[in-house]
Amino acid sequence: MDEAALALALLDHDEIDIGPYEDVLSDIASRLDGIGAGVANSSKRGACLAQVLAGEFGFSGDAETCDDPDNADLIRVFDRLRGLPIGLSILYVAAARRIGQPYESGLRAR
Template sequence: MHEDLNRLGLVEEGEIVLDEAALSLALPDHPGTDLAPYHDLLDAMETRLDLVGVEAETPAERAEALAAVLVGEFGFAGDAETYDDPANADLISVLDRRRGLPVSLSILWVATARRLGWSAEVLDVPGHVLVAIGTEAAPVIVDPFTGGVRVGPERLAALLQTGGEVVHVAAMPNRAVLVRLLQNQASRAELAGKGRRALELYIRMTTMAPAYPHAWWERARLEIVDQQIAAARASLSAMLEITRDPDLRRRVTNALDALPTD
């Protein structure tokens, strides 16, 4: 298990296969699970998309083909009824239940499209995640959580208007998508009073995305709560190695100075 996560932390960004990586991140919570049936399901989705989308050339046609296969044939949908269920951010459970969060469903949409060589990206939108199909110049934007409904300019503008300020939508790097997937689980675990479960997920994050300082910070915070002072010191020190931001470095240094001595 740790070998898979360590390997994921070492591979180049462009070499990360989102659906395969998300399965690896979920596996520690399903000890003894054979991933072969899940790989078979992903392959079956690819095969069907290849058939249904054989003549799909434009982004709109490819978005329609993806919806026809993933929603129409395989039944993947957003879980609006039990949105905060941790299973919605666990790809093994998502494949079992055919229900998920915006980020987990977006992983399936993007990964399946990329299997055919189609251009697809996960988009970071305030409070939500969308998918762009096609090139950056003229993509079609869809919402996998609502069955692949097209997101037009007006709705996108409304989503991007937060607190009176307009923010810009951007494609998420592969590791950032996986961090977002685990972050969903970690935040819900902590809200449920399961601090050690949250810590376990932050450890998973820092293993597969060691250059993301936020995960190290949250890991250190929970290690302090759990009285793991030496571990917290190591996590904060790791942050100092990866960030050059002066304000963040000052914050980390202050936190290190505040730790009790052995």
């Protein structure tokens, strides 16, 4: 899913190297793997995801300009550290899948 979202974003940013964005996803997954090791409860897995993505990497929803097209462009979500819930969900699911955990089952809207 993250690869598809980055590929779609590249349609508007053909000059950008997506390597650094993939590196951030790997860094998020590594950090999640570090703090989430052994966490079996889905609510606690969701809390670990929130801690890493929001608390440590600084991603958040864009409540001020929710109609801004940059909120749906995964490259711009990375650059701005904010986006629509669906864009942030892609990051959550991508991080969880990269470490082989079913984190997505523990996510709840906040």
